[in-house]
Amino acid sequence: MTRTVATLAALLTAGAVQAADMGAQDEPIKLAINEWTGQHVTTHVAGEMLRAAGYQVEYVTAGMMNQFQALADGDIHATLEIWSSNVSDEYAKKIAEGTVTEIGDLGLNAKEGIAYPAHVAELCPGLPAWEALNDCAMQFATAETLPMGRLVDYPADWGTPGADRMTGLALPFKAVPAGSEGALIAELRASTERKSPLLITFWQPHWAMSAYDVKFVDLPVGNEDCFNDPAWGPNPNAVNDCDFAPSRIFKASWSGFAKKWPAAAEILSNYTLAVEDQQPMMGAIDVDGGKVEQVVAEWMDANEAKWKPVVDAALN
Missing domain, CATH: 3.40.190.100 (Glycine betaine-binding periplasmic protein; domain 2)
Known part of the structure; x- marks a missing residue:
C-alpha cells in the first residue's frame, strides 16, 4: 500500500466513519482475479479503493466462466470486469435466482x-x-x-x-x-x-x-x-454470421454484499475506470515488466482526483 492510500485509510478508520456504515470491517472482502491483465488492473484499483476506505481485501484467483457459483455461494464477494460478449449462461441463472447482483457498468469503451x-x-x-x-x-x-x-x-x-x-x-x-x-x-x-x-x-x-x-x-x-434467427445475415443456415455485439463491461457481487459491507457496496457500484487509464497500466505490466501492485499504486498516487471522491462519497 502506498503512503497516500495508507494515510487515507488511517484517517478514515480513526473515527470519521461510523462502524455501522462500514459493516463487517474485520472480515476481508474477496475480489475475483480472472485470466487477463486488464482485469487484474481493474480489480486491484477497486481493491485499493476499498483499502483506502478502511476495509481488508483479498484477491482470489477464479476462472472467468466458472466464478459465478463461488460468487453465489459468497466464497467470492465481487467480480469487477465481466464482458457481456462472452459471459456464461451460469451468470444469467445466478442473477435470476437472486444469488448474484449486478452492480453497474465499469465504463470501459470496449x-x-x-x-x-x-x-x-x-x-x-x-x-x-x-x-x-x-x-x-x-x-x-x-x-x-x-x-x-x-x-x-x-x-x-x-x-x-x-x-x-x-x-x-x-x-x-x-x-x-x-x-x-x-x-x-x-x-x-x-x-x-x-x-x-x-x-x-x-x-x-x-x-x-x-x-x-x-x-x-x-x-x-x-x-x-x-x-x-438463421435467416438473418449472409448465411441463411446459421446464427452468428455477424460481428460481436457491442461489448458492455460490468460488475457483479454476491447478493449479500451490500448488507454486509454497505459503504464498500457503494464504492464498487460507483467505481468506473476509463480506457485511457487502464490501457497504459496494462502496458506497464505486460510490456515493461512492472508488477500489478506497484503499477496500480503509482496510478493511485498520481490520480487521487479520479478515485478518492468515490470513496469519500460512500463514507460521508
Missing part, C-alpha cells in the same frame, strides 16, 4: 472481434472485408488445421466467440483455443516479427492493439436477429 496484425493484409488481399478470408484460408493453415486455416481463439474457458463466427459465416477456418492471454500475445508477437499470417480473436482496450498494429476484420454488424 470492442471485440476477429483481428490480424496489419501486415497480414498484404498476405490476404481484400482485408479487412471478411469475404477475403474465403480466398486465402490456406495462407493461415497449420499442420493441425489443414485443409482449413487456423483462427487462434480465446482460451477455452472464455467461451468460443471466434469459433462461432467461423461457423456462422461458413469460413474455412478451424478455431484453436489459446492457452491464456499470454499465449494470444505470443502469437501476435511472433506473427509481427516473422511477418507471418495470423487470424486471432482479440479485444480492446489492450496495449497490444497499438504495439502490434492490430486491425479488426469488417464483419456484418452484430445484432440480436443475427444471434437468434
